[in-house]
Amino acid sequence: MLMQSDHVKFRPLEPDDAAVFLRWSEDRQVTQYSLSQYVWPQALSDIRSWLASIHQGTTSFTVGVCCHKTGKLIGYAGISRMNQINRSGEFFILIGEPHYWGRGIGTDVTQVISDYGFTSLNLHRIELTAYVTNLAAIRAYEKAGYHHEGILRDAGFRNGQYLDKVVMAVLATDWQGIR
Incomplete structure (x- = not known):
């Protein structure tokens, strides 16, 4: 898997990346729109274990x-909840x-990962959800080619309130x- 663009390149995540993930998890500005796993404090050992296991399943792809210039890890992205019968998955990024x-x-990143999902993983549909406040x-x-399909009302709880x-x-x- 060799994927890159003008701005970024991709690589497998490793347990040694755990300290970077811990720093991100402790920054509420970074995690305010992220998965609910970041709501609770994270232990370095838990993150290391998670990173050691993410490449073992067949229902997700994470990089x-x-x-591109420095090689510094600045985030992660992928497709989860892949279903081979429906040829679908859910895009995520941080x-x-x-x-x-x-x-x-x-x-x-959204374009590169989506392209990989269609051309290499043979998916037909890639969906995502985002808080309506994450403009x-x-x-x-939208710029990457995704279309609005609907609203999930009160689907997440952040900062003391439910958000769509x-x-x-x-x-x-x-x-x-598109690409």
């Missing part, structure tokens, strides 16, 4: 996102280094010509 936000990297992510997904999530998806038949 580290690195700065750019853990705020210095890299607002530079088009989210759009770039930067929604714009990145937008559901977005792209189909392999839509993807032709």
Whole structure:
């Protein structure tokens, strides 16, 4: 698997990346829109164990996102909940280094991972959810070719309130010509 773009390159995640993930998990600005696992304090040993196990399953694909110029790990992304019968999966991304936000990297990563999902994993549909308040992510997904499909009402709890999530998806038949 050799994937890269003008902004980033990708590599497998390793247990030695645990300290970086711990730092990200402790930064509420980084994790405010992330998966619920970041709501609770994380132990370095738990993160290391998780990183050691992520490449073992067949229902998810996860890679580290690195700065193309420096090689520094700046996030991770992939496709989870892959279903071979339905040929579908759910895209996810976290750019853990705020210095890299607002530079088009989210759009770039979304396009590369989605392309891999369609061309190498033979998926037909890739969906995602995002908090409706995460406008930067929604714009990145729109630029990457994802379409709005609906709203999940009160689907997440952050900062003492329930928030809606937008559901977005792209189909392999839509993807032709995007990249």
